[in-house]
Amino acid sequence: MIGGKITDKKGNPLVGANVFLKGTYDGSTTDAAGMFSFKTSEKDTATISASYVGFELSEKKIRINENTANLIFKLDELANELNTVVITAGAFEASDEKRMAMLKPLDIVTTAGAAADITGAMQFLPGAQRVGEQEGLFVRGGSGQETKVVIDGMIVQNPFFSSLPDVQQRGRFNPFMFKGTSFSTGGYSAQYGQALSSVLLLNTTDKANNNGLGISLNMANAGVNYDYAFKNQSVSAVAYYGNLKPLFAVVKQNVEWLHEPEFKGSSLTYRLKTSKNGVLKVYGMYSDSHLSMNTKDPSVEAGTMRLNLKNRNAFMTSTLTDSWKDGKWSLNSGFSYSRNTDDMTFDAVNFGRFDERTQARVVLTRLLTGNNTILFGGEAHAINLQNRVDGTTYKLKDRYAAAFAESEIYITRQLAGRIGMRSEYSSVINRLNWAPRLSFALKSGRFSQFSLAAGQFYQNPDYRYLYLNKNLNYERADHLILNFQIIKNQRTFRIETFYKNYAQLVREFTGQPYDADPYRFPWGTTNNGGKGYARGFDFFWRDQKTVKNLDYWVTYSFVDSKRLFQQFDTEATPTFISNHNVSLITKKWFEKIKTNLSMTYAFTSGRPYFNPNNDEFLKDKTPAVHNVSIQASKLHAIKGNLVIFYASVDNILNTKNVFTYRYTPDGKSRYAVGPQSYRSFFVGMQIMLSKKAKVSKDDF
Template identity: 35%
Template sequence: MKIRLTLFASFVFLQGAVFAQTVISGKVLDEKNLPLPGVNVFIKGSFDGTSSDENGEFNFESAESGTQLLVISMMGFKTQEQALELNGESIKIPVITLKEEFSELNTVTISAGAIEASDEKKSVILRPLDIVTTPSAMGDIVGAFQTLPGTSTVGNDGRLFVRGGDASEVGIFIDGMRVGNAYGTTAGNVPTRTRFNPNLFKGTFFSTGGYSAEYGQALSSALALNTKDLAKRSQGDLSIMSVGGGYSHTLANDQRSLTVSGNIFDLKPYQALIKQDFDWERAPYGIDLEVAAQQKTAKGGLWKVLARTETGGMKLWQPQPGIESRGILVDLTNSYSYAQTNWRRAYENGWSLFGGFSYSHNKDLYNLDGLNLERKNNLSHAKFTATYDFSDRIAAKNGLEYFRNDYQETLTEPGFSRSFGENQVYLFTEWDWFLSRKFVLRTGLRSGVSSLASEEWLDPRASLAYKISENGTFSFAAGRFHQLPLENLRVLNPDLKNTQSEHLIANYLLQKEGITFRAEAFYKSYDHLVRYDGIPQNPQNIRNEGEGFAQGFDLFFRDRKSLKNTDYWITYSFVDSKRSYQQYETQVQPDFAPKHNFSVVVKHFVPTLKSQLGMSWSFNDGLTYTDPNFPGEMNSKTVSYQNLSLSWSYLPRPNLIIHAAVTNVTGHENIFGYQYALTPNEQGQFESIPQGQGAPRFLFLGIFLTLSKDKNANQLNNL
């Protein structure tokens, strides 16, 4: 009996030891020493745990024994783990402080001067598809950006004008590499387009000022285009259009992809059907070939190659004021090539590296009433950047860039030639400081040196954003920017120095489901602008003496929620700009900077018709010009510019799209200025010719067919 009692007592003792409970307690605070309720506290690999109460305190029991890991976690904060020795005795954990975790999903984004179009970022204003389906753009990237805040529509130019700056003040980059001569060469008063197919790009970053220290040689804006990574599938794309056609073929697998595209356009058949106001001797024509390749490299790297070559031209008579003949015959032929390669890789230790090289070659042949002129421009760009994430709160990007620019002008028959060659070197550094999930600061510094100008410069830049509510953010940006003058002026005076601008921007952005509202005010100063005596065709005494300013505000509203199957955005920009530049002796409103700019874009999808209907309307209050029959400079103004465009996209099958569009539906007579005779007539008056549109409106019809195995791919991005 005694033995049985002893065995029973031993069994009970052992059972109690095995199932002994350890009581674990403690308290969790945030970085401001405030209690954190709802924190998950548990033993890793078990069901033992609890959540902290309103005072941040927790208390629970665990039957585990030995060395265990205590996990403390909460969404938006860094998870912590502590090793504990559980032996049945109560454990009081010292106060635990959880630090905020910063990521793109929960931190504020700087939006001052920045407009992103991407499928990957949360703070974008537009998507890539939004850009290329804007009716007035006719598939041109820049045409779509002309409906966004900060831009001005100059209908007889086609390039991008931003906040009182001319088109040369906008730098265009592909995958971070500078593109030389990004627009097609054209004759005076004939609008141009960007050279590259919108289908190449997965997203764009458009800055209206105060942009990153990574970008330079642009006084007003940086337009950064990012090419697609690996293609998703192998497919062929056939395009048949009223102005030409093309074919693109893609081969793709999990490791690499290759796309080869060719296009031809010729407006001669179109212009034979549609009455033209221009006196064409030969309508614009061209052909291009493009290759884009992507290859995954070892350990997560990505290598890209992009190459493009094209040739084209036009021939037209340009009437002259006071002369009854057809005027001057302008015969233009252009050849262009662009190639780049780049590599990038992110490492597990926090480093990300990027290296790239690009080369642009442009050659223009002009015959101006028998005078032969040849212009060549070559631009080489090498770039290396290294980004390091010290933590989720501090990141730094450092970079080195080298540019080689060669420019030449030749009068072929006399054999007269002038040229220059130049080396430029840049260093930049930029730091992001995430002070909290509501407050981020970015500081940057960019330095440069020019061998031709014998000049060195330093540009500090800074921007910040503070989240004032769940959906609202205030941003500010400031910085200094330099840009060397245009090549055709530097070749006349190689000693020309940089022009300079300083930006100050304040921005408010409200984004919630389906709704975006953006308001931004800005001020820009200009110094050392180029001035000269005489006329633009024959400038004399070229020097850096000009100055000026631009100030104003932008409003942008987009609504994808209120109206079923309807998406629309409204933009208004006010720009007050004055500058002394070129031949002007006083500060004048430039002829490319209308004060009031307004646009509306509406897209409505009709499911029963398998169609998307589009409408865009653009307005500005007119462009300034100088009428020599009256005293003063920039003493006159054109009537308002208006353009109502409509589009219709019909998808009878997933892989087939029929797209039609028409610009200036109302036939508004847009005048962009006047060309005056150099000398007065017998009555003492300077005769003039209005500079207007090539035709009252432009019509487009295209059929886009995609050939792929699943038969669901299409060319929406090409519209």
């Protein structure tokens, strides 16, 4: 006779738990007191197994004799999103059902004011700042260069379309490429580097939706896309042509276009299931564009200079993921290549740019007992850069390598820690760094937790400085983040406070008065004597439950930051800093008419700008920016084919927002830099020529 008792870790009996001798039919289930007993004819030794839904399997080797009637099993709860802490300080997870989806692909394209752009949507999350006249993600006092965009673990060299004077540029990638998004506002994993402030992690889809042929038509471009899935492989193809002349003809522009932006491109994605758990993904894209404009330049008599730009961009990435030994080991590897060429002239003077990056990456992860993990990996990059300025060509080559290791430890179901170390070497400055990272999370209730993250983060100086001085050191930022959040019943409350210390920032000494031209090429002597700080807090509330078919979220971010860097003679708040950022996003689904209506209100407090007539450096501030945008999307079926109609209006109140001011060299006059257009509208449609294509309100 074999018998005993099965309980949880607290000693509470588990009713109906299964217990049996492995390799036999001998076994039983527990009664109301957690007791079990059964007979066996086995002899000598055996393995007895106890299991219960929601708990980890427990096994013991026993010697079958007269003393096997008092066996005790205490089972551990299985790790899940309700009973296990999740380390989240400094990161927003999207499209991860275990942590609650924040922003799905259709969620991004139906957010009013985001212009169907991934980075545009991220600007409405806490920690991000809105800087309207230049591209990039500005996070918690960081510049746009301090954030890296990563696709399937691979750094994207050119995530935005080519920079233009005082014109914000979109991201290059379609939101529907990705199944998940993690927007880190600091304290991120040791797996990633070369970013002082933030990383935006994008994970591509593993399989096409088999939607067949699709056609997109709008006021800016026309395109076709094709998705098809086989048993173990799938393919997605996209081709498009765009010309903004028709749109600009009806939407008044604040930019004097001589040749409106014209662009075309294509992409191809192939996915192959290589084994039971293995997936190979290959993605390639190519685009080229052409435009011409008169850009304002107060330093010349005419007040404007003609800019011509032709851009060619190519990006290819392939990744292989797999796991074996029942998931105890997993592999994540990748290879990518990117190449970008800007043939650019200012009044016939060549200012061309060229860059390319080749990279490889391997990460191995080992799953340990108790849901603990350890990973280690490395990456290598070959980077080539060129810049032509006034007839002089500057060249730069960097061979960058990194190695990292990180372990996630669950001390209890309520307390977890992540400890990591990253080391990087850059050949262009011939320096090595060591960057420790750590995070801890404590579960304070079934649905709430506290998280803490800290670490050091390094980044190479701006390549424009390295053209002239290769003896510079890494720039550094130290992060400290404390987070509290509650996720319950499709509602999220989150508050996070942070402190960043900047060190080894590049300073430039010209011996001349401060030059506010953001596009100037640095020529002065440089060193790493700069410093700075950023501190503040973020608030986030999202409710998808209270009102049926209504989803809304509110964010508020406060940041206080000062730096001594670049041409600064004294510590001051940089021009890309706004102390207060507020977003209110609402989305309502109307079931009867299959329509989603979205409205966004965004507020950005005034930013510093350089006034040569003020003895106090960067003490003048622009007016606050207000923007109200609306968007509507309607689902419709035409002969069994799904059609999505959409329309949006940006800055519906036609507020004359100002982003910054620029002065003439004598300081006697200035002009305002604002949006490309004060109020704009956009309409279009997506046709899916397949009866298999499905979209529901849950996708919005």
